[in-house]
Amino acid sequence: MSNIKRFTNGKIYTSNPDQPYAEAMAVENGRITWIGKTDELPNEGETIDLNGKRVIPGIIDAHLHPLYVADSVKQLPCTLPVVASIEDIKKLIRDKREVIGEDEWIEGWGYDEGKLAEGRTPNRFDIDDVCSDVPVVLTRTCVHIISVNSKALQLAGITKDTPDPAGGKIDRDENGEPTGVLRESARLLVLKKMPVKSVGENAHSLAELSDTLLSKGITGMTEMMALAEPFDYYEMYVQAKAAGMKQRIAIAYTFDEYKKRGNYSVAEKDIHSQVHIGGVKMFSDGSVSGRTAWVHESFLGEEDSFGIATTTEEELLKAGEAAKAEGVQLIAHAMGGKAIDFVVDLFNGKADWLTDRPSVRVEHAAMPSGNALLKAAESGLAFVPQSIFLFAEIESYLKNLGHERTKTTYPIQTFIDAGILTALSSDAPATAWSDPVNPFVSMQAAVTRIAYEGTDTGQSERIDIETAISLYTKGAQEVTGIPGVGQLKEGYAADFVVLNEDILSMDSNRIGEVMVEETYMAGESVYRRETKETSVVG
Numbered sequence: 001m002s003n004i005k006r007f008t009n010g011k012i013y014t015s016n017p018d019q020p021y022a023e024a025m026a027v028e029n030g031r032i033t034w035i036g037k038t039d040e041l042p043n044e045g046e047t048i049d050l051n052g053k054r055v056i057p058g059i060i061d062a063h064l065h066p067l068y069v070a071d072s073v074k075q076l077p078c079t080l081p082v083v084a085s086i087e088d089i090k091k092l093i094r095d096k097r098e099v100i101g102e103d104e105w106i107e108g109w110g111y112d113e114g115k116l117a118e119g120r121t122p123n124r125f126d127i128d129d130v131c132s133d134v135p136v137v138l139t140r141t142c143v144h145i146i147s148v149n150s151k152a153l154q155l156a157g158i159t160k161d162t163p164d165p166a167g168g169k170i171d172r173d174e175n176g177e178p179t180g181v182l183r184e185s186a187r188l189l190v191l192k193k194m195p196v197k198s199v200g201e202n203a204h205s206l207a208e209l210s211d212t213l214l215s216k217g218i219t220g221m222t223e224m225m226a227l228a229e230p231f232d233y234y235e236m237y238v239q240a241k242a243a244g245m246k247q248r249i250a251i252a253y254t255f256d257e258y259k260k261r262g263n264y265s266v267a268e269k270d271i272h273s274q275v276h277i278g279g280v281k282m283f284s285d286g287s288v289s290g291r292t293a294w295v296h297e298s299f300l301g302e303e304d305s306f307g308i309a310t311t312t313e314e315e316l317l318k319a320g321e322a323a324k325a326e327g328v329q330l331i332a333h334a335m336g337g338k339a340i341d342f343v344v345d346l347f348n349g350k351a352d353w354l355t356d357r358p359s360v361r362v363e364h365a366a367m368p369s370g371n372a373l374l375k376a377a378e379s380g381l382a383f384v385p386q387s388i389f390l391f392a393e394i395e396s397y398l399k400n401l402g403h404e405r406t407k408t409t410y411p412i413q414t415f416i417d418a419g420i421l422t423a424l425s426s427d428a429p430a431t432a433w434s435d436p437v438n439p440f441v442s443m444q445a446a447v448t449r450i451a452y453e454g455t456d457t458g459q460s461e462r463i464d465i466e467t468a469i470s471l472y473t474k475g476a477q478e479v480t481g482i483p484g485v486g487q488l489k490e491g492y493a494a495d496f497v498v499l500n501e502d503i504l505s506m507d508s509n510r511i512g513e514v515m516v517e518e519t520y521m522a523g524e525s526v527y528r529r530e531t532k533e534t535s536v537v538g
């Protein structure tokens with residue numbers, strides 16, 4: 001029995017360059033069989049009125065860390081725009097304490113003392129003030145530093161007499177008492193006392209996260225740092241699917257984890273499977289915020305601070321050979337100009353083992369040289385930038401690069417002009433923003449090139465909203481290879497999103513506020529926003 005639906009009366013943006021706009025679609029067994037004007041729509045099937053709303057294809061987040069996002073949504077967001085002071089963090093902790101049991105931990109993430117009104121790192125005394133009977137762990141935005149309360153220090157056995165562990169530091173006051181701030185390996189003293197989640201529990205949180213992602217229009221995604229231990233991520237995502245996760249997902253293991261795990265099986269690599277393995281991931285440098293991106297020009301204020309190369313030519317080539325042998329993508333993290341040149345030069349003219357998607361992806365691509373742009377375009381390498389980094393982490397870009405150089409980073413319009421295959425993505429939760437996975441915040445950042453606090457991040461690299469949507473849908477499909485999605489056209493899956501406002505014509509400074517009314521996958525409604533009857537229409 002075929003299942004035919006007619007979607008009428010929409011303002012559809014299709015991401016299909018041959019037919020960018022439409023009003024109506026016919027969908028049969030989950031696939032679009034016809035798209036065009038409402039009055040020309042075939043008459044067969046159940047009719048669903050789109051009520052004149054703006055419709056876009058389902059969003060595909062080409063660079064995401066879903067398990068970390070699933071963890072972080074259960075934690076307190078200690079970041080803008082929710083939190084602007086230690087007092088705000090204390091209020092979140094106080095409220096959380098009222099709704100949890102005595103055997104639970106309270107976790108928060110994302111604080112950055114530079115963005116807190118007090119201008120300092122929260123310590124044990126701040127937290128004890130509002131919660132002293134259950135352990136509290138707040139993770140700094142960089143993930144290398146935590147602030148904990150006295151209860152957590154006590155559970156970890158950390159006292160005045162505890163020595164700093166190798167590769168770590170316990171911050172202390174003038175009397176030698178721990179302040180509750182633990183750096184690098186000293187964090188583990190507390191973290192190893194926390195309850196460990198099983199693969200089944202994680203799968204369950206991913207299934208819950210799936211609804212949150214659908215509420216932001218995300219119907220396709222990637223796992224950019226899959227691990228083989230202590231449990232296997234592919235197995236976890238298969239379980240998550242069984243538990244109700246709806247998104248189509250391509251997984252990449254880091255090369256080290258791949259070596260532990262062994263070969264990918266044919267079934268695991270089946271790109272037509274909702275859950276499949278699509279790549280091998282490598283890191284060729286660090287980050288701009290940590291001054292570890294491998295750059296051509298020294299970081300601001302120092303003469304010879306060029307970041308670090310985190311791998312060798314030999315190792316990167318080996319990872320490339322493994323990806324080629326497996327028939328999957330090599331996915332290379334490269335932020336600084338030198339790191340990007342390193343990857344692009346190494347695979348120039350050799351990135352040809354896949355035909356249905358780029359063989360080599362360059363993640364972040366913050367500061368590509370002219371050489372890299374030329375060769376990446378020639379050799380078919382894809383670039384995956386994150387416009388939200390400039391929007392949310394502007395302080396760190398200004399501090400490490402200065403304003404003029406910041407304006408040249410993530411030059412998305414230049415990528416397009418150079419003919420480089422490009423996808424927008426969030427890299428959530430690796431961003432200091434309380435709702436990092438929200439694609440509309442990334443779109444706003446790419447369209448306006450204005451940071452959250454008003455700094456101009458490079459007007460010549462602005463793209464228009466249609467392009468931003470295309471890079472998050474069609475572009476992301478082309479980069480990830482997830483088949484049959486990313487555009488609303490005949491033969492494609494009916495994955496689409498109904499928005500509360502017309503994202504194409506609204507004030508671009510408000511794009512981040514757009515809300516999803518309804519999300520469809522394969523023609524079925526998988527998310528509908530609950531609107532309260534009492535809500536005020538403004």
Ligand SMILES: [Zn+2]
Nearest residue numbers: 063224427430
């Ligand atoms: Zn990432």
